Amino acid sequence: MTEKKRAFISFDYDNDAGAKLMLAGQAKKPDSPFDFKDNSVKDHLTGDWEEKVRRRMDNVDVVIVLCGTNTHTAKGVAAELRIAKDKKKSHFLLAAYSDKPCTKPTSASSADKVYNWTWPNLKRLIAGAR
Template sequence: MSKTRVFVSFDYDHDETLKTFLVGQAKHDDSPFFLSDWSIKEPISGDWKSRAESRIRAIDVMAVICGQHTHTATGVSAEIEIAQKVATPYFLLKGYSNLDCTKPTAALSSDKVYNWTWDNLKRLIGGAR
């Protein structure tokens, strides 16, 4: 069985450690997904959105890690808007169990923020959302 291709959207300024945790989970023997580093590390300018769109079109699902400042992360909202535009499914993960986490501004009011557990992650990547 092939593994699901996952793009990770996260607040680069505040939550890069959370992305590292997700990369570690992708390395588990029973992981149903893999991550490539599709992050665009330059400032949002020029053809950034077109490069992000080509990367988002190439994946199966986008995991959006929500932290305390995600509502201010313009890049995360832009990536969600692209996913919505190209009909790539996405889900929101609560990055911190002990802190308030915010939704990106582009998230729909109906988008649920899921607790980040290994079992939840596997189900969400498998389409249970």
């Protein structure tokens, strides 16, 4: 069996915590290609917050950015995506909801596509299909 990828989940703590719990729960499926390793921190952008995130990302293979309806206003998610890009971490943006418009963090580029969240699609994205 292939070794599971270690994933950092970036999300808007104030608005999308439920979606993050569902995503972390999928890591427990027997056929999951990833383990939930770490996630966004609730702390505001003060002190060594960004350094803590940098250290956490040292131990992951992929960064999953959950995009909800207010992600464009989530400064922490924008910083986490910027850190992932600085560290050249594999990453992708995942729509947290199928029935609501989902926005990108401000640090996303036009090349950062928001993918639909389905189990088969998530498995392909973790494997690098993007």
